[in-house]
Each structure stands twice: as structure tokens, then as C-alpha cells.
Amino acid sequence: MSTRYLTDGIAAISRGALEAGCDFFAGYPITPASGILMTMMREIPAHGGVAVQGEDEIASIGMCIGAAMAGSRAMTATSGPGMSLYSEQIGLAVMAEVPLVIVDVQRLGPATGGATTVGQGDVQFSRWGSSGGYPMIVLAPWSIPSSHRLTIEAFDLAERFRTPVILLTDKELALTINTVTELTDKPATVRSRPLDDTDQPPCRIGALDEVVPMRPYGASHTVRLTGSTHDENAYITKDPVVVETLNTHLRVKIEQHREEIERVHADFDPNSKVLVLSYGTTAGACLEAADLSRQAGTPVSVLVIESLWPVPETAIAEALQGIDTIVVAELNHGQYIREIQLIAGDREVRGVNRVDGHQITPGQIMEALA
Amino acid sequence: MTTTVIDLDTLRNERQFPFCPGCGHSTILDALDAALVRRGTAPEKTVIVTDIGCAGLSDQYFATSGLHGLHGRSITYATGIKLARPDLDVIVIMGDGGTGIGGAHLLAAARRNIGITLIVMNNFNFGMTGGQHSSTTPEGATTSTTPLGNLERPLDIRSTVAVNGSAYSWRGTSFDDDLVDRIEEAMGVDGFALLDVWELCTAYYVRTNTISRKTIHDIMGGLGLDPGLVVASEPRTEFAAALHAMAGQLPPAPPPKPTPTSHRSLIDGRFVLEAAGSAGGKVRSAVRIVAAAGVRSGLFTAQHDDYPTTVKKGHSASTVVFDPDPIRYAGADHPDAVVALTTDGVNRIRSTITAMAAESTIVAPVGLDLPETAARVIRLDPKNSPTRLGPASMAPALISAAAVMLGIVSPEAIRDAAAGFRSADAFEAGVALVDAIGSD
Numbered sequence: 001m002s003t004r005y006l007t008d009g010i011a012a013i014s015r016g017a018l019e020a021g022c023d024f025f026a027g028y029p030i031t032p033a034s035g036i037l038m039t040m041m042r043e044i045p046a047h048g049g050v051a052v053q054g055e056d057e058i059a060s061i062g063m064c065i066g067a068a069m070a071g072s073r074a075m076t077a078t079s080g081p082g083m084s085l086y087s088e089q090i091g092l093a094v095m096a097e098v099p100l101v102i103v104d105v106q107r108l109g110p111a112t113g114g115a116t117t118v119g120q121g122d123v124q125f126s127r128w129g130s131s132g133g134y135p136m137i138v139l140a141p142w143s144i145p146s147s148h149r150l151t152i153e154a155f156d157l158a159e160r161f162r163t164p165v166i167l168l169t170d171k172e173l174a175l176t177i178n179t180v181t182e183l184t185d186k187p188a189t190v191r192s193r194p195l196d197d198t199d200q201p202p203c204r205i206g207a208l209d210e211v212v213p214m215r216p217y218g219a220s221h222t223v224r225l226t227g228s229t230h231d232e233n234a235y236i237t238k239d240p241v242v243v244e245t246l247n248t249h250l251r252v253k254i255e256q257h258r259e260e261i262e263r264v265h266a267d268f269d270p271n272s273k274v275l276v277l278s279y280g281t282t283a284g285a286c287l288e289a290a291d292l293s294r295q296a297g298t299p300v301s302v303l304v305i306e307s308l309w310p311v312p313e314t315a316i317a318e319a320l321q322g323i324d325t326i327v328v329a330e331l332n333h334g335q336y337i338r339e340i341q342l343i344a345g346d347r348e349v350r351g352v353n354r355v356d357g358h359q360i361t362p363g364q365i366m367e368a369l370a
Numbered sequence: 371m372t373t374t375v376i377d378l379d380t381l382r383n384e385r386q387f388p389f390c391p392g393c394g395h396s397t398i399l400d401a402l403d404a405a406l407v408r409r410g411t412a413p414e415k416t417v418i419v420t421d422i423g424c425a426g427l428s429d430q431y432f433a434t435s436g437l438h439g440l441h442g443r444s445i446t447y448a449t450g451i452k453l454a455r456p457d458l459d460v461i462v463i464m465g466d467g468g469t470g471i472g473g474a475h476l477l478a479a480a481r482r483n484i485g486i487t488l489i490v491m492n493n494f495n496f497g498m499t500g501g502q503h504s505s506t507t508p509e510g511a512t513t514s515t516t517p518l519g520n521l522e523r524p525l526d527i528r529s530t531v532a533v534n535g536s537a538y539s540w541r542g543t544s545f546d547d548d549l550v551d552r553i554e555e556a557m558g559v560d561g562f563a564l565l566d567v568w569e570l571c572t573a574y575y576v577r578t579n580t581i582s583r584k585t586i587h588d589i590m591g592g593l594g595l596d597p598g599l600v601v602a603s604e605p606r607t608e609f610a611a612a613l614h615a616m617a618g619q620l621p622p623a624p625p626p627k628p629t630p631t632s633h634r635s636l637i638d639g640r641f642v643l644e645a646a647g648s649a650g651g652k653v654r655s656a657v658r659i660v661a662a663a664g665v666r667s668g669l670f671t672a673q674h675d676d677y678p679t680t681v682k683k684g685h686s687a688s689t690v691v692f693d694p695d696p697i698r699y700a701g702a703d704h705p706d707a708v709v710a711l712t713t714d715g716v717n718r719i720r721s722t723i724t725a726m727a728a729e730s731t732i733v734a735p736v737g738l739d740l741p742e743t744a745a746r747v748i749r750l751d752p753k754n755s756p757t758r759l760g761p762a763s764m765a766p767a768l769i770s771a772a773a774v775m776l777g778i779v780s781p782e783a784i785r786d787a788a789a790g791f792r793s794a795d796a797f798e799a800g801v802a803l804v805d806a807i808g809s810d
């Protein structure tokens with residue numbers, strides 16, 4: 001019999017972060033993310049790093065930004081109300097190109113919403129939740145092993161693109177104690193951070209999509225960083241050419257490299273005309289429903305989106321071959337379906353949604369397939 | 371960086387200050403430069419972190435490292451930098467505006483005694499945005515947002531940080547002869563150091579209020595905010611040093627251990643068990659052990675709990691799915707069996723019980739009121755237990771009894787899962803309750 005572990009998403013994310021070399025954590029207690037804070041407060045010092053409980057979420061992510069700029073591999077974790085408070089700081093991390101992992105354990109919103117109730121309402125918010133509308137990388141685990149792997153991959157993408165990466169999970173995935181045969185589903189590693197120990201301008205932009213190595217505070221040369229529109233030395237500027245170059249760089253360094261970010265889990269049936277598309281905790285019900293349908297003789301394909309943002313357009317286009325109906329299942333009023341509608345062509349797109357605090361059931365998916 | 375230090379006697383770069391003529395910011399930055407020169411820390415080991423406003427422009431005029439952050443949040447980055455690199459000199463420059471919007475960080479920095487030097491360029495208004503009143507605007511002062519006089523009391527920054535743990539707390543003005551000495555002294559402090567430097571915003575505040583170099587000290591006196599230094603009477607360890615000293619004191623948690631699977635279960639399909647009792651009744655931990663017994667029996671289990679945020683009052687419920695196959699969907703709206711433990715629990719899952727089908731089972735202690743239900747009800751009498759069952763033993767006993775009776779797990783699997791737990795006896799008692807039914 002295979003090995004069995006009883007564990008949860010909080011443990012998977014915390015362990016993934018430690019394995020990724022996370023040596024700085026700051027967070028503020030909030031259900032259902034507090035478990036990560038408590039684990040990191042206990043484990044990071046044991047691994048030689050620093051963990052702090054901030055006076056609020058703004059301070060927590062601010063400390064992460066400072067520590068990351070000083071060379072640490074930093075993470076913070078919260079839920080919707082805390083994400084709301086992170087908003088302005090996320091913008092600073094985008095502008096100053098700070099590698100950072102932000103975990104959002106979604107609960108039902110809006111506002112305080114349902115602290116111990118599952119929801120997937122932060123999907124568009126995670127993409128558009130900071131001013132200016134710059135690209136965000138958002139990864140969504142859908143199982144305990146993928147929570148572990150995607151945490152490590154979030155750190156890797158943060159290094160690759162020098163940008164905050166959001167790990168978007170939910171109460172059910174984080175807190176349900178499930179049985180797994182493997183603690184991770186695929187090996188994952190984090191690239192090391194190239195050190196810019198030159199005396200070159202620290203915010204220089206070469207090719208527009210190029211990510212210049214980061215120079216941390218305390219290296220052999222000075223470094224300046226800023227949340228304002230800036231030139232190559234982080235001096236504030238309004239020069240239209242410099243401003244446009246910077247803003248374009250922040251966009252294209254991610255958008256031109258979508259293929260490095262694209263991640264999906266595919267469970268395809270070549271005979272299927274229907275594609276069930278989902279993410280996060282809802283993916284489990286979709287995979288279950290697909291198996292039940294197949295057993296009943298109806299082929300069904302499932303696409304689980306792991307990289308919600310940027311939208312994995314290539315993988316979705318592939319999955320849409322031969323498909324005439326798409327079912328998008330999500331625990332909100334229909335957020336990701338908007339992205340799918342944009343690329344669905346003349347295919348029928350049906351939403352399965354639930355906002356009563358309960359999960360979408362395999363039965364609901366089966367009904368939508370009928 | 372291309373910017374060079376133009377003079378070995380300065381840590382300024384070649385850029386000219388942008389401030390209005392007579393603005394106190396220039397004087398304070400000249401004093402900071404003199405203090406940096408005296409301190410002699412290398413530019414790359416010095417980080418000037420700025421807030422927003424005209425004060426927030428300051429980092430751009432030094433040949434040191436710099437960070438220009440968000441309004442009110444400069445202390446948060448400075449704290450992160452100091453925690454990651456305690457060897458660096460970290461200086462924060464903030465306007466009085468920042469002390470208002472970032473008040474929580476100011477308090478926390480003092481309470482933590484984080485080793486940063488905070489210079490507040492205190493000109494009693496928001497210079498950059500047009501002279502609006504701030505947290506330090508004196509009562510009665512006229513600003514662009516207090517045309518009839520400010521009604522709010524000015525924040526006593528120095529006393530606030532001093533009573534909350536700041537190591538070094540000084541209030542003075544940009545005109546003071548000892549400003550350079552004070553900045554140098556503050557940078558040498560091993561802990562949080564504040565310099566609340568009162569100064570003039572010539573573009574706004576001085577135009578609508580009577581204040582000048584000559585009167586600024588009188589104004590301080592009039593407000594009861596005298597200049598001077600408050601040094602913490604008892605030294606405290608600096609926060610970054612204290613946190614780093616904690617590293618390695620506890621060993622890392624061991625890696626997750628797999629659960630052995632040496633037992634067998636009688637169920638061959640998905641089975642959902644829900645237990646509902648009262649807070650403090652060990653419901654969740656009991657279900658956890660029975661779930662572990664399920665895994666020991668070759669099953670996959672998924673458990674989720676339902677309890678109010680006030681964990682010691684009201685209901686406590688827990689649902690566990692047992693399945694011979696991996697559980698991708700852990701939702702469980704219709705339990706196959708319910709263990710009803712107390713009235714709190716029954717009230718919580720009343721509608722579930724009412725909706726239960728005839729082939730489902732409810733296990734409950736004798737005497738507990740249950741709503742109408744089609745389910746088969748099995749009553750267990752705690753008196754049949756070989757050991758007396760207190761309130762904390764009821765959940766382990768009845769839940770293990772139910773799991774054994776329903777063929778989910780064997781008594782041996784429960785025994786192995788409960789071994790070493792304080793409630794092991796209660797689980798054993800549950801197994802005995804099942805035997806008692808058999809002998810009835």
C-alpha cells in the first residue's frame with residue numbers, strides 16, 4: 001500500500017516556503033491564514049531566519065519589502081481583508097521590482113465576510129487589486145501536493161521576474177486535513193538570486209523585457225529604490241521617454257514571458273466536446289465529476305488552471321480544440337469566466353457558481369454537463 | 371551607481387535640494403550630512419528610507435543607499451531592512467504627515483526598540499499637497515483645511531514614543547546649534563531613536579500662522595511641548611538583535627511522518643461521518659484520531675471542522691470523509707452517519723439530522739433529545755462503560771464506538787491511532803460500549 005500522510009494546505013505551504021529558502025516572514029493574524037503565521041513564527045527562527053508578527057498587514061508586507069530588498073527571501077500570508085490592506089504596498093513591490101511571495105487564503109467576502117467560510121472571490125482582485133493595473137503573477141493550488149509545489153514555484157517566479165507573486169488558495173484547501181500519498185506532486189526548485197554587485201545604475205533598463213539582477217542593501221555598492229516613477233538611479237522623473245520605458249518594462253517583462261509562467265493540470269478525454277475549467281478547491285469536484293461522467297459513458301475533459309494570471313492562453317487554446325461547450329466552476333459570482341468568454345469564440349460558456357459558503361459539488365458539475 | 375561623492379567631507383551627491391527658499395528641510399538634511407560624515411559609516415552600509423511629501427524627496431540628495439516608500443510606511447521598510455541586515459545604519463526621514471497616517475508603525479517601532487533612527491521633519495502641515503493640517507498642527511492654527519482654526523490637539527511625538535519604549539527621544543528645531551550632535555548621537559543608539567525636528571514650511575504654514583525662527587521655542591513652551599531629550603531609563607535589547615538571538619533556539623519541526631497502514635476497513639465506498647457536540651468536548655480531536663485510524667486501515671480521509679470563533683462556547687462539529695480512493699472533493703453535505711453528542715451539537719446540525727435517509731445512522735447517548743428523522747438511531751449508554759465517562763471523554767468514546775460499529779475501522783486501528791494520546795482510555799471505553807451492545 002502507498003505511503004499515506006494526513007496533512008493540510010497550511011502545512012504544505014509553510015513547508016514549501018521553508019524548502020524554497022524563505023528566511024523572512026511577516027504577517028498579521030487572520031482566519032484562515034493564521035496557521036501559516038504561527039508555523040513560520042515557530043519554524044523560521046529554527047531554520048536561522050527572522051519572522052515577525054506585524055502591527056497590521058500594511059506593516060507586515062512593508063517589512064517583507066524591506067527585508068527582500070536587503071537580500072532576504074520573504075513571504076507574507078493573509079486573507080481578503082488583509083489583501084485589501086496590502087494593496088498599496090503591492091504596487092510599491094511592483095514598481096521597485098521586489099521579489100516577494102504573498103499568500104491569500106481566500107474566505108467568503110465582502111468585508112469581514114465569512115471568516116471560516118470558503119470562497120474564491122479574490123480572483124479578479126488578486127489581478128487588479130493595486131493601482132495602475134500592472135501585471136500580477138497569481139498561482140492557485142488545487143490540492144495539498146500542489147500547494148507545496150506551487151509555493152516553491154511562486155518563490156522561483158518572484159526571483160525570475162523580480163516581482164511579487166500571489167499564491168491564491170482558499171479556506172477549504174488550507175484547513176481541510178486530507179490524506180495524500182505524496183507531499184508534493186512534482187519536484188520544484190528556486191533559482192538563486194543573481195547579485196548585481198556592479199556600480200551600474202541599479203534600476204537600469206536594457207531590453208524592455210529584461211530583468212536586471214537585484215542589488216541588495218549592504219552589497220559593495222549603493223543602491224536606490226523607489227515607489228515613484230524613476231530613472232535608472234531611482235531618481236524621480238517625469239521625462240516621458242523614461243517614464244514610458246519604465247512602465248512598459250514592468251508590463252512586458254511578464255507578458256512577453258507568459259510561457260514561463262503558464263501552469264495547468266489537464267485531465268483530457270480526446271472524445272470530449274465539453275471542457276470543465278476550474279481552479280483551487282473547486283477543481284477537486286470537477287475532476288470527481290469527470291470521472292463519474294466517464295463511468296456513465298460520457299467523455300469529459302477537465303482543465304485546472306494553476307497560473308490564473310497571466311491567463312494561460314496557450315494552454316487554454318490547446319484545451320479548447322474539439323470543444324464546443326465550456327463549464328467554468330468557481331465559488332464566486334463568475335469572475336474567471338470573463339477571461340474564458342474572451343477566448344471562447346462561439347463556444348457556449350456556462351458558469352457554475354456558489355456563494356452560500358458551501359463548496360460546488362460534483363453533482364452540480366454533472367448537472368451543468370447535462 | 372553613476373552618482374559620485376563629490377567631496378570626501380560629505381555624503382551628499384551633486385544634486386541640489388529642491389526645497390522652497392527657507393524651508394527647514396534643507397537645514398535638517400545639511401545637519402544629517404554632517405552627522406553622517408562624523409559617524410563615518412560607508413555609504414553602501416547606510417540606507418536612508420524616506421516617507422512621502424517634500425520630506426520624502428530627501429533620499430535623492432545623498433550618496434548613500436536609499437529607499438523612497440509610501441506615505442506613512444517608511445518605518446515598515448526600515449524595520450524589514452534592519453531585521454534582514456542588522457549591521458546597516460538605517461535612517462528614516464518622515465514628515466509630520468507620516469506620523470499621522472503611519473502612527474501604528476511609529477508606536478510599534480518604539481515598542482519593539484528597533485534600531486533605526488527616525489527624523490521627523492515636523493513643519494505642522496502637509497507641505498507637498500498644499501498646506502493641509504496634520505497630526506502636529508497646533509490647536510487654533512490656520513491651514514488650508516482649517517480655515518477657522520484647527521480643533522485637534524497636536525500629537526506629542528516625543529512623549530508618545532518615549533513612554534512606549536523608545537531608547538532615545540529628542541525634540542528640537544532645525545535652528546538648534548546641537549542638531550548635528552543630536553543626529554550623530556541618535557545614530558549611535560542601539561535601539562529606536564527619534565528626532566522630532568520642528569521647522570518652517572515657508573510656502574504654507576508660515577504664511578497663515580505666526581511662527582519664525584525667533585518664536586518657535588516660545589511656541590513649543592506655549593503648547594507644553596518643551597524641547598529636549600528623553601533617554602530610556604532601563605536599556606532594552608534592540609529588536610533585531612533580540613530576534614536574531616532567538617534563531618536556532620528551538621529545533622526545526624521534524625518532517626511529516628507517514629501514517630502506517632497495517633489495518634483493514636470493512637467499507638468499500640465513500641462514507642461520511644459527522645460528529646456534533648459542544649465546544650471543549652474534544653469533538654475535533656476525537657474525529658482526528660478516528661480519521662487517523664481510517665488511514666491506518668487503508669482508507670483516505672478528509673476532515674473539516676465547524677466551530678464558532680469563540681472556541682470555548684457553543685457547538686463544535688467535525689465531518690470526516692472515509693474513502694478507499696483519494697479524496698478530491700472533501701465536501702460532505704449528506705452524512706451517512708452522525709454522532710450526536712450534546713444539545714449544542716444537535717442544534718447545530720438539526721436540519722442535517724432531519725434530512726437523513728433511512729439507510730443512515732445516528733449514534734447518540736441515551737436521553738439526548740433528537741429531532742424527527744428517518745435515520746436508524748443507536749443509543750449508547752455511557753453507564754455501560756468500564757470507566758466513568760466525563761464530558762471530555764464522551765466524544766472520543768461515542769465517536770470510536772460509532773466508527774467500530776459501522777465497520778469503518780477496527781478496535782485495533784483505533785487503539786493504534788489513539789496510542790500515546792491522553793484520551794486513549796476514552797477511545798478504549800468506546801470500543802467497550804460496542805461490546806456492551808453486543809451482549810444486550
Ligand SMILES: Cc1ncc(C[n+]2csc(CCOP(=O)(O)OP(=O)(O)O)c2C)c(N)n1
Pocket residue numbers: 421422423424425426440441464465466467468491493495496497498499504571
Ligand atoms: C496613501 C497616500 N495618501 C495621500 C498621499 C498624498 N500626499 C502626498 S504628500 C502628503 C503629505 C505630506 O506631508 P508631510 O508628511 O508632512 O511632508 P511635507 O510635505 O510637509 O514635508 C500627502 C497626504 C499619498 N502620497 N499617499
Ligand code: SF4
Pocket residue numbers: 388389390392393394395424425493497498570571572573574
Ligand atoms: S512646500 Fe513647504 S515643506 Fe515643501 S519644500 Fe516648500 S517649504 Fe518645504
Ligand SMILES: [Mg+2]
Pocket residue numbers: 423465466467491492493494495496497504
Ligand atoms: Mg509636513
